[in-house]
Amino acid sequence: MKSLKEGEIIWKPTQQRIKQTGLTQYTDWLKDKKGLEFDDYQELWKWSVNELEEFWASIWDYCDVIATRKYDSVLANKTMPGAKWFEGARLNYAENALAKEHADKPAIFFRSETIIKQEISWKELKEKVASVAHSLRKLGVKSGDRVVAYMPNIPETVIAFLATASIGAIWSSCSPDFGARSVIDRFKQIEPVVLFAVDGYHYNGKSFDKTSVVSQLQKELVTVKHTVLVPYIDQKNLQQKLENTILWKMLLKESAELSYESVPFDHPLWILYSSGTTGMPKPIVQGHGGILLEHLKATRLHQDMTSEDTVFWFTTTGWMMWNLLMGGLVNGATIVLYDGSPSYPDMETLWQLAEDTGMTSFGTSAPFLTSSMKLGMKPIGKYNLTKLNSLFSTGAPLSSDAFKWVYNSVKEDIWLSSSSGGTDVCSGFVGGVSILPVRIGEIQGRSLGVHVESFDEQGNSLINDVGELVITKPMPSMPLYFWNDQDGTRYFDSYFDTYPGVWKHGDWIKIDDKGSCIIYGRSDSTINRSGVRMGTSDIYRVVEAIDDVMESLVIDREVLGRGSSLLLFVVLKQGKALNPELIAKIKEQIREHVSPRFIPDQIYLVEHIPKTLNGKKMEVPIRKLLLGFEFDKVVNADSMSNPESLQFFKELAAKLNEEKIF
Template sequence: MTEIAQPALLWTPTPSFQETSNLRAYMAWLAAGRGPQVTDYADLWQWSVDHVEDFWASLWDYFEIESPTPYTSVLSSHTMPGARWFTGAQINYAAHAFRHASAEHPAMLFQSESEPLTAISWDDLARQVAAVAATLRGMGVVAGDRVVAYIGNTPHALIAFLATASLGAVWSSCSPDFGSPSVIDRFTQIAPKVLFAIDGYQYGGKQFDRRGAVAEIQAALPSLEQTIFIPYLDRNAEPTGLRNVTLWGDALATPGELRFTPVAFDHPLWVLYSSGTTGLPKPIVQSQGGILLQHLKELHLQLNVKPGDRFFWFSTTGWMMWNLLISTLLVGGTVVSYDGSPGFPDMGVLWRLAQATEMSFFGTSAGYITALMKTEVEPGRDYNLSKLVGIGSTGSPLPPEGFDWVYDHVKRDLWLTSVSGGTDICGCFVGGAPLLPVYSGEIQCRCLGVKAEAYDTDGNPVLGVMGELVIEKPMPSMPIYFWNDPGDTRYRESYFELYPGKWRHGDWIVINERGGVVIYGRSDSTINRQGIRMGTSEIYRAVEAVPEVLDSLVIDLEGLGGASYMPLFVVLRPGLELDEALSKKIKTAIRSALSPRHVPDEIFALPDIPRTLSGKKLEVPVKKILMGMPIERAANPDSLKNPELLPIFVALAAKIQAKL
C-alpha cells in the first residue's frame, strides 16, 4: 500500500468566509431544532452518513422542495441497487430551476469563439422555455418520452433541456464533436421521439458543418418523429437533407405559458452515458428528484454558490459537468458558459471571459491546469480576477504542482476545490467545503451524505493508505437503472460484483486522518511493480513535471506470462525528439520522485495520447491491445477522441509480446 506524505497547507478560509458560507447557515438551521448540534465539518459529515434518512430529509425541508403530495418514506431500504427515495413525492426539476428568477442578475452569460458575450435574462429564458415546451407538446411529447440533443454548450441546450424537463420528458445530449456512430450508439438505445440538432460548430478557429451527421443520426433512429433544427454555425443554414424539421425560430415563436408537470421523485430526468470504450456505452438513468437534491447540496453547500454568483465550468454537453453547470439555476446563480476551444486564439481566452463576466467560480479540468503550467500565461497578473473566489478542478487527479501553480499564478487568496465523482452519479463523492483548508494535492473532504471508504485487499476500511473507493450507503442520484437492462444485470456488474450491496467505483483512493482525500487513478489500471501498488497519477505527475513532456500514458503489464514489463508513452513539445538524453532525464525524474521499481522498461514518443471523447486517458483498452487483444474487442473507436492512434499499439503489441 502507498502511504501519503504530509502535504503543504496552501489556503485557510478566513473566519468571515466561513461564517457567511451557506454551509454555516445550514448548520445553524440544524442547530435551531432540525438536527444535531455540530460545530465542524467532520462532525456534520459523520452525522450525515450515520443518519442518511435524517440528513436527506433535512435537505428536503431546508431547500423547501415543492411537491403536491407528501412523501411517505425517505428511503425504502439501504439495499443497493434498488433503494427508493422519497416515495410518494412528486416534483419537477425545471420548476425548481425557476424559483430564483430575478431581474437583478441574468440567468446565463454566454460566449463562443465567434460570438461576443451575451446576457440572457430570466424573463427571456422563461419565455423561450415556455415556447419550446409548447412546441414539444404540439409534437405529442409527454412525460417519459425521450428527447435528445446534438448541441454544443449554448443557450439552445439550456432552453431545450428545461423545456423537456418541464414536461416530465427524458433528456439526453451529445456534443457535436462526437461523430455520428458515437451518437447513434447512444441514442438508439433509448428510442427518442424528438431530436434537437445544430447545423455545425466552430472549434479552434475552424468551422465544422454537421448536417451530414444529423442526417445519419436521423436515419438510424426509427423511433424519431420530429427534429428541431438550430442554425448556429450559419444563421441562414437550411436543413438540407433532413426530414420532419421544425426550425428553432419557429419553435421560439410558438405561443405558450411556463408550466410544469409533476412527476414521481424517481421519474427519469436524463440519460447519461459511460465512455463506451469497450462495447456500447451504458445508458445511465438518473431521477428528477435525485438530481435535484444532489445538485442543490453540491452547489449550495459544498461549492458555496449563492444567488447572483457567476458560476462557470468549462464543459461540453457530452460531459456530466454540463449537467452540473446548468443546475446553477437551482440555487439562483448565473450560468456562465463558453462554446469553443479553451486554447483559441490563445490560452488566455477563458481568463478574459472570467474578467469580462466578473466570474465568481472558475471550473475546469485538471488537464487544462497542467496544460497552463507549460505556458507563459499569468492569469493573476494579466487579468482582473477580483471577483473570483474559487477554482474547481476535476476529470483526473490534479497533482500537487497543479495546486501550487494556481496559488502562485492565479491568486493567493483563492479556494481551490478539487472534486471527484463521476457520470455514474452526476456529482461528487469527494470534494470541497468552505469551512476547510486546502492542502497541496489533496481533495478537502468526503461530501455530505456520501459514506465513502477506502477498502484494503480484505475488504476493510482503512485510513492513511491506498485502497478501493467504496460507497457503503445509497445516495439519491445513484442511477435508478440503466436503460433497457433487464434485471439490472449491467448495473450490478458495473458496481456491485466485488462487494455485494456496496458500490465499488473503480478508483484508488487515500483517506487521511483529518478526512482529506487523494485519488490515485483507476484501480483497474493500477501500477503493481514487484508488489508495490501505485496509482497511474503518481507516474504522470513525475513524468509531466519534465518540461519537455506535454502528456503521458503508462501501462503496467506485470504478471503477463510471469514477466514484468512497463512501457511509458510520452507526447513531447513540438520540435523535440526522444533521444537517449531525454529518455534518461525522464527515467531519472521517475526514479527520484517514486522509486527505481517504477522506472519504465521502455519509453515511446507518440503524436498524442489516446483519450475518450470526454478526455480520459485510455489506460485499460491500451493495456488490452498490448496484451494482444484485437482493437474491436479492446475499444470502440467511435467512443474515442483520436482512434487513429490505436494501430500504433497494435504494431507495438507484437514486439512487446516477443520480449515477454
C-alpha cells in the same frame, strides 16, 4: 510557498469567510431547527452518513424544495442496488430550476469563439422554455418520451433541456465533437422521438459542418419523428441541406404559460452514458428528485453557491459537468456558458472570460490547470479577478505543482477546491469543504451524505493507504437503472459484483485520519479524458475497422502527478508498416468517429495483444503494469494464452516508470 510540501496548508479561509459560508449557515440552521451541534466538519460528515434519512430530510427542508406532494418516507429500502428514496413525493426539476428570478441579474451569460457577448434574462429564459415546451407538446411529446440533443454548450441547449424536463420527458445529450457512430451507439438504445441538433460547431478557429452526421442520425434513429435544427455555423439554406427538419425559431413562435408536469421523485430526468470496456455504452437513468437534492447539496454546501453568484464550468454537453452546471439555476445563480476551445486564440481566453463576466466561481478540469502551468500562464495581475472567490478542479487528479501554481499565478486569496465523483451519480464523492484549509495535493473531504471508504481486495476499510473507492450506503442520485437493462444485470455487474451491497466506483483513493483524500486515477480500464469517460470498445470498433489493423489495445495512464497519457497498441496485417500515413489515418478515424479527445498520444506496433486463456484482452493488468505496479503482482502468465506477448510491455513499463508510486 514553493518550499511547501504535499499535505501542508497553502490557504486558510478567514473567520469572517467561514461565518459567511453555506456550510456554516446550514450548521446554524441544524442547531436552531434540530438541536444538532457539531465540533467540526468530520463530526458533521459522520452524522450525515450515519443518519442518512435525517440528513437528506434536512436538505429537503433547508433548501425549500418545491413539490406538489411531500414524501411519505425518506428511505424505504436501504439496500444497494434498489434503494427507494422519498416515496410519495411529486415534483419537477425544471420548476425548481426556474423558481427564482432576479430582474437585475441575467440567468445566462454566453460566450463562444464567434459570439463576444450574449445575455439571457430570467424572464427571457422562462418565456422561451414555455414556448419550446408548448411546441414539444404540440409535436406529440409526452411524459416519459426521450428527447435527445446533438448540441454544443449554448443557451438553446439549456432551454431545450428545461422544456423537456418541464413536461416530464427524458433528456439525453451528446456533444457535436462526438462522431456519428458514438452518438448512434448511445441514442439508438433509448429510442428517442425528437432530435435537437446543430448544423455544426466552431472549435479552435475552425468551423465543422455536421449536417451529414445529423442526416445519418435521422436515418439510423428510426424512432425519431421530428428533428429540430438550430442554425449555428450557417444561418442560410439549412433546410435545403437537411430534409424533414423544423427550425428552432419555429418552436418559439407561440408564447405560452409556463407549466410543469408533476412527476414522482424517481421519474427519469435524463440519461447519461458511462462506458465499460466491452459492449455498448451504458445508458444511466437518473431521476428528478435524486438529482435535485444532490445538486442542491453539492452547489450550496460544497460549492458555497448563492443566488448572488456567477458560476462557470468549462464543459461540453457530453460531460456530466454540464448537467451539474444546471444546478446553478436551481440556486438562482447566473450560469456562464462557453463554447469553443479553451486555448483559442490562446490560453488567456477563459481568464479573460472570468474578468468579463464577473465570475465568482471558475470550474474547469485538472488538465487545463496543468497546461496553464506548463505554459507559464500568470493571470494574476493581468486580469481583474477581484470577484473570483473559488476555483474548482475535477475530471482528473490535480498535482501538487498545480496547487502551488494556482496560488502563485492565479490568485493568492482563493479557495481551490479539487473534487472527484462520477457521471454515474452526476455529482461528487469527495470535494471542497469551504470551512477547512486547503492542503497541497489533497481533496479537502468526503461529501456530506456520501459514505466513501477505501477498501482493500478483501473488503476491509483502509485509512492512510491506497485502496478502491467504494460507497457503502445509498445516494439519492445513484442510477435508477440502466435503460433496457430489464433484470438489472448490467447495473449490478458495473458496480456491485466485487463487494456485495457496496458500490465500487473504479478509482484508487487514499483517505487519511483527518478525512482528507487523494485520488490516484482509475483502477479499471475505462478511459477518462478531462472528465469524459469512454469505454475502450468505442475505440476498438473504429481502429479495428481499418483494413491494415488486425487488433488493438488502448491504455489510459492517467494518474496523479503524471497527467493523462493515452497509449494505443496495434497488431498489423503481415507486411504492413506503422508508417506516418497509417498513424494519421488511425488518428483521423478516431477523431471522426469517436471524438478528438480520444486521439492517442502515442501509437506502438506490437506482435501480439496480451490475452487471457479465454481470449479477453488484458486491459487492467497491462494498465497497472504501465503505471508502475510490480510485474509479479499484476500479471499471472499462467492465466494467459500468449505469455510471450508480455515482454514488450514489461520493457515499455521500465522506460515509462522511473520510480514506482504504489
